[in-house]
Amino acid sequence: MSIWQTIFEVIDMRSFSNLWYWIALAVLWSTASHFVLGVPFDLAQKALKHGGERMQDLEDLVRINVNRLGNIAEISGLVIVAMASGGLTILFALGVFYDVEFAQAVFLMAFPMTIVFFLNIRTAKRILVNAPRGEALVDVLRRHRLKTQMIGMLFIFITAMWGMYQNIVTGPLGG
Template identity: 40%
Template structure:
């Protein structure tokens, strides 16, 4: 279960962060850019797609949000204990992959509440989505950096111990 020395782990990490920053609140990035540049029909499409996504997301949060949060915290805690309490490399890789992704999902729920509360549309919505995308990308860069450093230290220490 070598994770940090496996190319597949790094491919999964890159794909996870690529997909996390490509679709913001259900809207693809190219639609946001098109709506910002051209307006009109593209802006209405963006308003519709994001509105549907926000309603769906908030329906789930309002119905089962506490259960989902509790389950996520339980799983992350168990993985954290296995990762750092028992020094299981696979659990470390999973924890370093999923913790920042869960953080971005929390920020997406927060943005969904803001969009609903402020009834964001058109230019305000586009700015909020682009700002959220930038925040997701920053979290992704930090997460990839921390994972790379941790993985490098783990592989180097395993190499030194095996000598």
């Protein structure tokens, strides 16, 4: 048995039947909903509860991250859109037309995260324009987090349904 056969036997490349894929999906969405614009959401809740220096820290951290996201969008926005579009198109084509399960699995993680990334850019621009402070800023972060969680729930459901379909169609031994 070659080293590659051993590796592929240990690491099941059928993504939807692999426990590690589902763990990675859970960690991805948990992290995406916890870090709102790069700011831990518990920090926003503590700032709202205690105010004062904690609120100032939150405002500073949001300002830093919003300026960073705005700078990325302004300088590299077109390149990011082109590369993301190309990568997602390749994953979609491999997954749909060539029936590559790994590409399907990665697409079902990457596509919604792309939506969340553009939602981050949109919220960052809104914060830059309106400059909310205090409770208004926490409210913007809370609404952004809710939108991220809604996208996450929708795509976890879609991924679970597609994964179950793939597992039923391919069977326990992949074919």
